[in-house]
Amino acid sequence: MKMTLQPKLGGEVSRFGLGCMRLPTVDGKPDHEEGVRMIRYAIDHGVNYVDTAYMYLGGESEIIVGKALKDGYRERTALATKLPVGMCHDASDFKRIFEDQMNKLQVDYLDNYLLHGLNRNSWKNICLKYDVLSFMEKLKAQGKIRNICFSFHDDLDAFKEIIDAYPFDYAQIQLNYMDVKHQAGLEGLAYAREKGTRTLIMEPLRGGALANVPDEIGSILKNGEGGYSPVEWAFRFLIDRPEVDIVLSGSSSMEQLQDTIRIFSSAEAGCMTDSQRETLAKVKAAYEARTAIGCTGCRYCMPCPQGVNIPGIFSTWNSASIFGNFDNGRRQYERMVSRGEGQDNCVGCGACEAACPQQLSIIENLKTAAEQLS
Numbered sequence: 377m378k379m380t381l382q383p384k385l386g387g388e389v390s391r392f393g394l395g396c397m398r399l400p401t402v403d404g405k406p407d408h409e410e411g412v413r414m415i416r417y418a419i420d421h422g423v424n425y426v427d428t429a430y431m432y433l434g435g436e437s438e439i440i441v442g443k444a445l446k447d448g449y450r451e452r453t454a455l456a457t458k459l460p461v462g463m464c465h466d467a468s469d470f471k472r473i474f475e476d477q478m479n480k481l482q483v484d485y486l487d488n489y490l491l492h493g494l495n496r497n498s499w500k501n502i503c504l505k506y507d508v509l510s511f512m513e514k515l516k517a518q519g520k521i522r523n524i525c526f527s528f529h530d531d532l533d534a535f536k537e538i539i540d541a542y543p544f545d546y547a548q549i550q551l552n553y554m555d556v557k558h559q560a561g562l563e564g565l566a567y568a569r570e571k572g573t574r575t576l577i578m579e580p581l582r583g584g585a586l587a588n589v590p591d592e593i594g595s596i597l598k599n600g601e602g603g604y605s606p607v608e609w610a611f612r613f614l615i616d617r618p619e620v621d622i623v624l625s626g627s628s629s630m631e632q633l634q635d636t637i638r639i640f641s642s643a644e645a646g647c648m649t650d651s652q653r654e655t656l657a658k659v660k661a662a663y664e665a666r667t668a669i670g671c672t673g674c675r676y677c678m679p680c681p682q683g684v685n686i687p688g689i690f691s692t693w694n695s696a697s698i699f700g701n702f703d704n705g706r707r708q709y710e711r712m713v714s715r716g717e718g719q720d721n722c723v724g725c726g727a728c729e730a731a732c733p734q735q736l737s738i739i740e741n742l743k744t745a746a747e748q749l750s
């Protein structure tokens with residue numbers, strides 16, 4: 377496992393950080409036993425950054441991580457979780473949720489504590505309004521957290537505003553070869569490092585889209601220098617950049633985890649050649665020509681008060697567009713409509729658009745999707 381020196385985390389940390397939002401499930405419920413096995417496998421194979429959050433896996437991710445970190449595993453791991461600021465209505469919620477998290481995780485302290493999924497609104501209306509930074513500083517002074525951090529979904533200006541407002545230890549941003557100019561993007565990444573804030577990367581595979589590529593994309597990647605798998609290309613794009621400190625990825629099976637560990641054990645900063653960068657530029661152009669909408673499936677827009685399955689419709693629309701298979705897409709959309717999840721139920725209230733970290737014009741795009749899928 378290739379490592380990176382992270383003084384704020386006490387030394388060498390693996391460049392692959394295990395995200396615990398997509399651990400395996402059985403019958404729709406998190407499989408605790410397999411989750412613990414995977415987390416311990418990762419740690420035993422050199423991964424020493426483990427990331428979870430209050431809301432992951434319906435609230436069970438922190439419990440699974442807590443179980444996995446028993447028997448000496450906590451001492452070998454930098455542990456991160458996140459305060460769901462969007463669920464906080466006043467300052468008392470910060471304390472209540474933090475205590476709940478520590479009980480679930482069964483640990484004495486956190487290495488990184490992140491304000492979860494900040495955007496311009498939550499920064500102003502919750503973090504600044506209820507002075508969350510004083511709360512975080514108090515936790516730090518008490519030794520309950522080591523670093524004050526945030527994760528982010530909004531535009532570059534909002535990112536700079538937040539970075540400029542406080543000397544955060546780490547910023548967690550969405551980045552992959554498709555999103556270089558999206559949200560914080562590469563400019564935000566460089567800006568954070570200039571300000572002394574270290575970087576954690578999420579969505580390296582863009583919600584799995586960069587792993588399951590259509591034939592046209594697959595053949596560009598296969599013919600590129602190295603002939604890597606789509607997943608390896610996506611990880612190498614990030615590993616190549618020295619300004620990227622840690623790349624988070626969530627594995628939903630042991631096989632995926634083993635493959636990720638293999639990639640992060642063989643590639644390091646500066647691993648890409650000019651010809652490989654050109655290959656990814658070609659892939660990006662080919663994708664951009666095919667994708668209907670840049671929905672990552674994060675579900676921040678859900679639940680829709682009218683029952684519209686927004687990410688489901690966009691995912692079906694994107695799959696149909698990318699794979700050129702609208703017959704299948706129409707059948708899937710028909711089933712959604714029959715369950716009352718179709719666009720026909722949308723009343724245009726706008727609640728989803730206010731919550732969407734990608735700032736998508738959801739209402740208009742739902743109409744277009746419905747037209748093409750009907």
Ligand code: SF4
Nearest residue numbers: 680722723725726728
């Ligand atoms: S605008 Fe439509 S899809 Fe969005 S939350 Fe309102 S009803 Fe649901």
Ligand code: SF4
Nearest residue numbers: 671672674675677732
């Ligand atoms: S529409 Fe926006 S909020 Fe909803 S799943 Fe897609 S990216 Fe996330």
